[in-house]
Amino acid sequence: MSGTTGSRASGPWRSESSDSEYEHLTPLFVKLAAIEADDPRRVPLRDQLVTGHLPLAEHIATRFSHRGVPREDLVQVATVGLINAVDRFEPDRGSDFLSFAVPTIMGEVRRHFRDASWSMRVPRRLKELNLAISAASGELAQRLGRAPTPSEIAQHLDLSQEDVYEGLEAGNAYHSVSLDEALSADSDSDPLADTLGEEDAALEGVENHESLRPMIEQLPERERQILTLRFFMNMTQTQIAERVGISQMHVSRLLARTLQRLREGLMSEPAGHDVD
Amino acid sequence: MSEFLSGTEADTGTLGERDPDGIELRLAARLEHLPIIRSVAANLAIRADFDLDSIADLKLAVDEACSTLITRAADGATLSCRFLVRPNEIQFGAIVLSTSDQEPSRESFGWRVLSTLTDHADTWVEDGISPDGKGPVAHIELIKRKIAGG
Numbered sequence: 001m002s003g004t005t006g007s008r009a010s011g012p013w014r015s016e017s018s019d020s021e022y023e024h025l026t027p028l029f030v031k032l033a034a035i036e037a038d039d040p041r042r043v044p045l046r047d048q049l050v051t052g053h054l055p056l057a058e059h060i061a062t063r064f065s066h067r068g069v070p071r072e073d074l075v076q077v078a079t080v081g082l083i084n085a086v087d088r089f090e091p092d093r094g095s096d097f098l099s100f101a102v103p104t105i106m107g108e109v110r111r112h113f114r115d116a117s118w119s120m121r122v123p124r125r126l127k128e129l130n131l132a133i134s135a136a137s138g139e140l141a142q143r144l145g146r147a148p149t150p151s152e153i154a155q156h157l158d159l160s161q162e163d164v165y166e167g168l169e170a171g172n173a174y175h176s177v178s179l180d181e182a183l184s185a186d187s188d189s190d191p192l193a194d195t196l197g198e199e200d201a202a203l204e205g206v207e208n209h210e211s212l213r214p215m216i217e218q219l220p221e222r223e224r225q226i227l228t229l230r231f232f233m234n235m236t237q238t239q240i241a242e243r244v245g246i247s248q249m250h251v252s253r254l255l256a257r258t259l260q261r262l263r264e265g266l267m268s269e270p271a272g273h274d275v276d
Numbered sequence: 277m278s279e280f281l282s283g284t285e286a287d288t289g290t291l292g293e294r295d296p297d298g299i300e301l302r303l304a305a306r307l308e309h310l311p312i313i314r315s316v317a318a319n320l321a322i323r324a325d326f327d328l329d330s331i332a333d334l335k336l337a338v339d340e341a342c343s344t345l346i347t348r349a350a351d352g353a354t355l356s357c358r359f360l361v362r363p364n365e366i367q368f369g370a371i372v373l374s375t376s377d378q379e380p381s382r383e384s385f386g387w388r389v390l391s392t393l394t395d396h397a398d399t400w401v402e403d404g405i406s407p408d409g410k411g412p413v414a415h416i417e418l419i420k421r422k423i424a425g426g
Contacts, residue, residue, distance in 0.1 A: 137328055146423070147329035150322055168322050168331075169315075207383040231385075231392050236329045252332040259336060259389060263343055266385070 022098065025052045029091040049086045050079075053101065057082040060105050064113070070134055070247055074109060081108030129167030132157060134247050147238040147248060171249055203232075208266060215265045223258045226251055301357045302407060305349035305372050313357055314339050317368070324361050326422055334420045337393040338368055341416040344380050344390075344399075345372040348414055354407040365395070365421040373406040374414035394418045 025048075032045045057078035065071040085101035136156050140148035148156070154164040203209040203216075216224055226244065229235045237255070241248040301316060303309045317338040321331040338357075345355060353373040360367040379401045381387060390397040396419035404413040 147327040149325045149327045151325050165322050168328075169319060205383070206385050206388060207381060208385065212385055231388060234392060237332050238329050248328055248332070252335075255332075256336060256339065259340065262385065263340075267347060 021055070022053060025049055026091075026097065028052075029089060029097060033091050046086060050083055053082055053086070053097075054079065056098070056101065057105055060102070060109060064109050069113065070131060070250075072246055073250055074112070076246055077109055077112040078105050081105035084108065126167060126170035129159075129163060130170045130249075133164060133167045133171075134249050137248060138241070141238045141242070141248070147236065211266065212262070215262055219258060219261070223254055226254055227258050230255060295360060297360060299359045299361075301359075302354050303357075305346045305353045305355040307343065307346055309355070310339055310342055310346075313342050316357075316359065317366075320359055320361055321366060321420070324366060324422075326366070326420070330420055330423060333393040334366060334368075334418075337390055337397075337418055337420065340386055340389050340393070341368070341370055341397075341418060344386055345370055345374075345414055345416060348372065348374045348376060348380065350375050350408065350411065352408070356407060365419050367417070367419050369415065369417040371406060371413050371415050373408040374401055374412045376414075377401050377403075377412040380414065380416070390416075390418065393420075395421045 028045055028049055032042060032049065035042050035045070058075055060081075061071060061074035061078040064074055081104050082101060085097070085104040088104070089097055089100050091097075133153055136153050137148050140152055140156055144152070150164045150168060151161055153159075154161045157164070203213060206212065216227065219227065222244065226240055229240045229243065230237070235243070237248050237251045241251045244251070299316070299320070301313060303312065314335050318331055318335045321334045326334070342355060342357065349355065349372040355370060355372045357368065357370040380399045382399070387397070387399075397416070398418075399414070399416045401412050401414045403411070406413045
């Protein structure tokens, strides 16, 4: 866990101003610690603490940007780290929240770099190409109201089509982003409860829904949301990306992994309600 | 349906050898080969200038279809996949010698995934000749159409 109370990391998030920026939140941790784990009154307090400290997560994400992972993905990961820090922080231990949260968030971001690393040696040029394409496709999608084609991206970036093909194919060498461990630790608050009704109704018509439902419920929140939006509400990946606030490529990787996980889950089910 | 994909009883073994533009992959029906088929699918869709959503959809759909066939494949069977790129669509067909003469369910979540991701999805089992000999051959075919550009 964190170092001693006195040791202060340097960096933009530890400046005088940012310390006082979060000072008003400190009493909330004491309040939160006093409430039982299953008490619904925790939810608004926890939300307030997470929201209040968001600039901290953003600062850390910015620190790690320009290293081959889109900033928006880093902000998401840093926010997961922040949520974990809020959940695990014990104010009576004597250290202040920032000394605890900064290493927790940085650890999460570092783990992301490790998990989201390129699975083979992809030349730097291709990584950068892939990133540029990801950013351009976000912009173009906004303008066009749909996902762009490789030739539209080539035109937009003033690159040859062959370059864009290469950059897109390089994306296939990218490991799926592993946020599982981090997100599955988060079990209480459920801002997605509103999509659950849709999911339930849609699942009714699907065989195996008794075994599928708990598997879907166990998915990390974001994966479940993306799955629901794609397969029960029929949104495109580009629409989902905009709604959830991550890149289309990230949505694509998360969906691929979620489907694989569900397939594996269903396969390990004892046979029974299937074909025979 | 195009002859390329469904073919006749006689040519199920070769998945419609009539069309010279088709691209065929034959591999052991094992899940660890999925990345190969997936990347061929993505590669073809990228080069056909499909939009990024459709490229990703096709990739996921091919993955799902092949997983479905692999899980029903007879021991040691070969999975045969064939792609055909048309000006406005990509057709995909796959067959495997199956352990069961029952076709993959259309009520499953997997089928919901396939039908959401593609413009056409079909599956059936027929007695035929696969690369692994005679028996029930399970088929899945998919069509993904271009929505933009082209």
